[in-house]
Amino acid sequence: AMHNYHDAYRHLPNDISSSDGKPLLSWRVAILPFIEAAPLYEQFHLDEPWDSPHNLPLAQEMPAIYLNPGVVTAPGMTVYQRPTGENCIMSGTNEIGFRDVTDGTSNTILAVETVGEAAVPWTKPADLEMNSDNPLAGLVEGTRQGFNAAFGDGAVRFIANSIDPEVFQAMLTRDGGEVIRP
Numbered sequence: 001a002m003h004n005y006h007d008a009y010r011h012l013p014n015d016i017s018s019s020d021g022k023p024l025l026s027w028r029v030a031i032l033p034f035i036e037a038a039p040l041y042e043q044f045h046l047d048e049p050w051d052s053p054h055n056l057p058l059a060q061e062m063p064a065i066y067l068n069p070g071v072v073t074a075p076g077m078t079v080y081q082r083p084t085g086e087n088c089i090m091s092g093t094n095e096i097g098f099r100d101v102t103d104g105t106s107n108t109i110l111a112v113e114t115v116g117e118a119a120v121p122w123t124k125p126a127d128l129e130m131n132s133d134n135p136l137a138g139l140v141e142g143t144r145q146g147f148n149a150a151f152g153d154g155a156v157r158f159i160a161n162s163i164d165p166e167v168f169q170a171m172l173t174r175d176g177g178e179v180i181r182p
Contacts, residue, residue, distance in 0.1 A: 001034035002110060003154060008034075011095035012110075015125035016046050023125035024049045027082065027090065028066060037063050050123040059123045066122045068113060070144075077119040082111050085130035087173040089152055098152065101174045105152030109171050113148040115141045135169045136161070 005013045016025040025044060032041035040061055045054045059076040066078040073079060082090040089101060089108050101108050112128060118138040120126040131137050139147050139159075146160040149171075159168065170178035 001031045002150075004034040005031050006098060011097045012090050014090070014095070017125075018047065025055070026050065026123055026125045026127075028078065028080070028122050032063070035063060035065055044123075050121065050125065055123065059121050062122045071113075071116045071119070073116050073119040076121055076123075078122040079114045079116060079119045080111055081114055081118075081120060081127040083109060083130045083172050084127045085132070085172070087175055088130065089174045096174070101152050103170075103174055103176060103178065103180075106155065107171060107180045108152045108174050109149045110152050111150040112139060114138050115144075115147075117141075130169075130172055132169060135165050135172065136163070 002012060013027040013030040015023040015027050016030055017023050025046065029041065029044060029050075032038065040058070040063070043058055045052065048055050050056070050059070062076050062078065066080055068079050071079050082088070084090070089096060089110050098105060114128055115138060118128060128138050140161040144161075146158050146163075148156055149159050150156050151171075152174075167180060170176060170180055
């Protein structure tokens with residue numbers, strides 16, 4: 001879906017924003033037409049926030065792709081988020097394209113699977129803010145061995161809890177120039 005969106009718009013999906021730049025709806029809503037959910041996308045009022053009287057009930061129609069059956073969350077909540085912060089691949093409202101990922105798409109994380117406590121409403125423009133002092137915050141906890149991460153090249157890889165935080169931090173930046181060894 002991310003690659004198809006990029007092919008259509010020449011940049012990766014951002015949150016849907018108002019004309020003055022205020023985020024209204026999540027990037028997860030923006031890619032609905034690319035995950036075979038165009039009819040749901042067409043029901044949203046794209047000029048209203050995620051929690052408007054019209055859009056809020058649509059949060060209960062979360063596509064199954066945003067549900068992780070191994071993580072307990074409330075209805076309409078998802079653990080699939082993009083890491084946000086300085087130099088992350090999908091951070092902010094800038095139109096970032098694959099050409100801007102100079103560290104290589106196979107070395108750069110596009111989305112992560114958070115712990116259940118960090119889940120967000122799937123329509124809300126909210127994601128996992130990365131903490132450079134603890135880049136694994138919101139991703140690791142004692143009951144699972146690691147988490148899945150989607151990379152810019154389309155691959156999904158399991159990241160063990162034991163990953164070196166500096167290596168993980170390097171995988172979050174799109175243009176940091178870090179060399180990541182397998």
